[in-house]
Amino acid sequence: MQQILKFFIRNKVGILFLGLLSISIGLTIQSHSYHNSKWVSSTNTVSSFFLNLKYDVTSYFSLRSENEKLHHQNKLIQEQLINFKTHEDFSTPIDSLYNIVNCHIISNSYDKTDNFVLIDVGSKDGVKEGFGVSLPNGIMGIVEKSTKHYSRVISILNTNLSINAKIKNSNQFGSLKWEALSYREMILEDLPRSANFKVGDTIVTGNNSLIFPKNLPIGAIKSFELDNNAGYYFITVSLFTDMTNLDHAFVIIPDGIKEAQNLLEQNE
Numbered sequence: 001m002q003q004i005l006k007f008f009i010r011n012k013v014g015i016l017f018l019g020l021l022s023i024s025i026g027l028t029i030q031s032h033s034y035h036n037s038k039w040v041s042s043t044n045t046v047s048s049f050f051l052n053l054k055y056d057v058t059s060y061f062s063l064r065s066e067n068e069k070l071h072h073q074n075k076l077i078q079e080q081l082i083n084f085k086t087h088e089d090f091s092t093p094i095d096s097l098y099n100i101v102n103c104h105i106i107s108n109s110y111d112k113t114d115n116f117v118l119i120d121v122g123s124k125d126g127v128k129e130g131f132g133v134s135l136p137n138g139i140m141g142i143v144e145k146s147t148k149h150y151s152r153v154i155s156i157l158n159t160n161l162s163i164n165a166k167i168k169n170s171n172q173f174g175s176l177k178w179e180a181l182s183y184r185e186m187i188l189e190d191l192p193r194s195a196n197f198k199v200g201d202t203i204v205t206g207n208n209s210l211i212f213p214k215n216l217p218i219g220a221i222k223s224f225e226l227d228n229n230a231g232y233y234f235i236t237v238s239l240f241t242d243m244t245n246l247d248h249a250f251v252i253i254p255d256g257i258k259e260a261q262n263l264l265e266q267n268e
Contacts, residue, residue, distance in 0.1 A: 103133075
């Protein structure tokens with residue numbers, strides 16, 4: 001307390017000056033409309049600045065929550081689309097053959113010969129080796145390995161991966177592979193000479209796979225050539241998805257076809 005008193009006594013002249021200055025400014029503002037309006041305008045500007053700052057900070061911290069809501073909505077839409085496309089008879093009720101797990105991309109490589117993607121879901125989320133991973137407008141790859149919280153995915157931009165694919169609205173299928181030439185293109189091989197298609201036709205996942213549901217979009221035919229000796233086409237496919245710009249994806253869990261998978265594994 002004595003220190004406070006000493007401070008006021010030692011600085012009494014300065015404190016008195018500040019007090020009188022504050023009183024004089026207040027009286028000037030109250031007695032002159034021009035000064036009063038300028039003061040109000042200044043305080044409004046300062047208030048607006050802090051209100052905008054508060055809004056920006058609040059909005060920033062709410063972005064994560066909003067993004068999670070959007071990802072959840074996208075998951076539900078993707079799940080409905082996958083199950084809808086998988087059914088042959090659209091007059092029958094659609095059961096959930098596949099469930100979807102929403103995930104985020106942790107790391108992604110696309111400039112190597114064999115590329116991989118790390119995602120933030122694992123065995124605790126029901127993700128296992130061999131599950132397919134799709135994108136909002138394409139496919140990303142197949143789960144190679146999973147830990148409790150993370151999974152490593154073999155990207156479709158991997159020369160060791162082959163995907164069963166076909167021409168949309170057709171049963172003519174082949175093997176979709178990457179030749180490490182461009183991250184925007186893949187090659188559809190083994191399509192027979194009798195196949196009917198044209199540049200611009202859509203390529204989708206095929207029927208002969210228990211990893212990906214059929215009819216998921218992959219890309220469009222860019223060009224093709226016929227190997228006369230083998231009697232098969234080699235088709236260049238432009239991918240719908242930019243594999244260098246990935247943010248979130250969907251792991252496809254085949255709950256409704258486990259029986260078929262088990263039977264196939266026993267046969268092998």
